[in-house]
Amino acid sequence: MTQDLLRLSDVTVEFGPPKRPVRVVEGVSFSVGKGESVGLVGESGSGKSVTSLAIMRLIGGRVAKGRIEFEGRNLLDLPASAMPAIRGRDIAMIFQEPMSSLNPLMTVGDQVAEALLLHGWHDRTARRKRTVEMLDLVGIPNAEGRLGAYPHQFSGGMRQRVMIAMAVACEPKLLIADEPTTALDVTIQAQVLDLMKKVRRELGMAILLISHDLGVIADVCERVVVMYAGRVVEEADIRTILTRPQHPYTQGLLRSVPRRSHEAERLYQIPGSVPPAGSIRQGCPFRDRCELAVPRCAEEMPPMFRFGPSQSAACWVTAAAKGASQAGAAA
């Protein structure tokens, strides 16, 4: 097993007044190894983005509980003034909205160069050279000539390339990509995903890819963490998830992916919708939408059960059926 680069243990994020907090993320634990690519999947409102922003300590809410360790150091223990030195250099992030994520009044070259300047590239010539290199790497044609261009002169896909160039300029150890392709059309989506794989290969960094799209995750990631209503419900390597999902929610997600072979059938959908944040006080958050739910599901939140060397899921019913043991005990 690779050494952990990032390890979240029992992370709980709350929003709103401290006296009546709304828990958006609860008890989330997972890890990302050095150079590993991990996908974080779940539908809107499952807490994926909040979790990723919590790692960067860029959320409006607060991390009420848990540890977020990066290279063994708990980021939550650091003073706020220590975070800027980590952001962009050790952990970089790209966002969903390439159209609005770049500063409209700064040239593309300046924005990439700023990432370098903030992390010790004080020599102007070197910075410029590196900026051109990075724009080149992400496939901006005529990179040198476009340093002085403004974001509005670029298309969405090109802007996302610029975002990637900016994020990886300082060769971070971890790149967090929050729905990087959601706002792009399908052909551009594929290009950007290929680019991310290429960049990862060339710079050897780990990726935490956040998406609601299992297809995107399967394309880039080795391991998947499935989130539902602010909790991790299943975790496994990508092949296992696709072939033997254990949690009913993951199974539902997979059944709702359109397939050639089932073209004539009506596409499956999970009935109901994600419960509002903070509305689940006890029991499994998925029970109201679950076809397998038993009375115990309403009473007790299932812990993570181990289903194989690389797979665990939080479900009473499948754990009982497969005779899985609690993950904590096995590890």
Next chain:
Amino acid sequence: MTRYIVVRLLDAIPTVLLVLTLVFVAMRILPGDPAVAALGDFATPEQREAFREQMGLNAPLWQQYLTFVASSLTLDFGESMMNGRDVLGLISYNLPYTIELTIASVLLGVLIGVPFGVWAATNANSAPDSAMRGFSLIGYAVPDFYLGALLLIVFSLNLGWFPINGGGEGILDRMHHVFLPALTLAFIKAAFLGRLTRTALLEVLGRDYIRTARAKGAREPRVIYRHGLRNALLPLTTGLGLTTLTALSGSVAIELVFNRPGLGKLLISAIAERDYAVIQGGIVVFALFVVAINLTMDLVYVLVDPRIRVS
């Protein structure tokens, strides 16, 4: 970009013509006979007739209009009906005082208002923000002539720090003279600009690219000033144009309170004396000034926003 500037310049032409027309019409529909006003009640009908003839008031209206527009555009406003002095000369003597008052008050307003607004925005919904709200409320509510009189009493009469009236001689003396009147106008501007800065900056700080800036490791001062305030400058530029215009109209009352020379004071006394030539000339210059400020603001946009510059 050249095209944008040319279009803006062409845009200004109808505005100027419209303003001239309005001034012309306003002067003609004013009650009272200019001849009576100029010569007094005891002038003979022959004297009045001669005056009208001399002033071109007997010509058909359209001819008067064309003459007025033509002479206004060449800045030929004739002579004062009261003392026979050249109107352009009167204006060019007074205008610099109004311009220096306007510039000084806008400068002070920006220097006070913008930092205050930034402070309020970065501490939204806490004590500094409430302080800001109180300050702008007072700024909006207090009339400038009252505030001016108050400052005059405290700092000039009681403390003797500033001169009581006049415009001053030489650069330092003029700066000394302009400070209190400029501060009076600046107070109201600062209230307005502070509010505007707060709103604009708060809006910008919620944008995605601000999160991007933080995510790449920018510290808060850089996030706020480099990324935030620069983007907030767009709405601020509009506000700055508006507030410069109010500085002009505000100067009318302030020049009177501080008894300093200026276009406003010139106009007020001309109105009191029914000196039509001076009123006409003064208003036209005022209006041209307004058009020029609007034009400048349009050009400032170009400097601030690359989206206009490049496309």
